[in-house]
Amino acid sequence: MTATQTETNTTRTIKPRRMDFDMSGLKSKYFFRGNPILSTLMYALSASFPDGERFFIDSVRHYQKDIKDPVLTAQIRGFIGQEAHHSRTHEDFNAQAAALGMAMDKAENHFKRRIAMAKRRLTPSRHLAITAALEHITATLAQWTLENPEAGISGDDHSPLREMLIWHAMEEIEHKAVAFDVYRATVNKEKERIVVAKIVFRTFWVQMAIAQLILLWNDRKIPSLRHIREAWTFMWGKNGFRSWSAPEFKRYLQPGFHPNDIDQGHLVEHWHQNYPEVSALQV
Ligand SMILES: [Fe+2]
Ligand SMILES: [Fe+2]
Structure with a gap:
């Protein structure tokens, strides 16, 4: 463990924030730039969260009793709360999307089946390695979202998504190292961590794409060429998420990597001042 890592871990407190988002602000199915590919990408991510994040909690909880470090113990509690x-919150957002006619139950069932299979077939140590890898994806998505507001969360769609993403992104950055640290303190198999992450990073976008196809198919919606081009730029263009994040994923696959090697703290500090409109939704 490096000196920086120890310092970051001991100073970071993880505290859940209760928020009051107005989901009725989501008024049209293809709210995200009017683009069905980008909108279903947001729905697919949101459909994966309710069961996905419960899976994260269960994976960490399995090892909670073995953690003796009081700082990490407190961080686990904060992680579970967040x-x-x-x-x-994503259940509420998904319910609103379903009320508009999106087949959110079918997309959610897709992720439910995948998670149930992982729970049935894999060991608790693999569950935790999957969780740590997915937490790296969410922290990377979070950094990109907060650093590139023009790409994702600006604009005037008036949906609650922007506020939700800012809040979720901040908390993902705050707790990004918890599952990783629990893995290190208990399982600590560097080779397994890296092999599992390679598989997770490859399959993540495939699973999202399947959920998007389910949503588009059920709405009988065919994206236009313009939508395809715009979605391509969003992902693969200059500063697009996939092109920007490729080196970040490679870093995780290096032996000895730790999430706190990537400094994202400045993105969550002073959030009250930086995002007063989100701060106002805290209850
Ligand atoms: Fe989360
Ligand atoms: Fe998380």
């Missing part, structure tokens, strides 16, 4: 809130 993920439980995220799960419930």
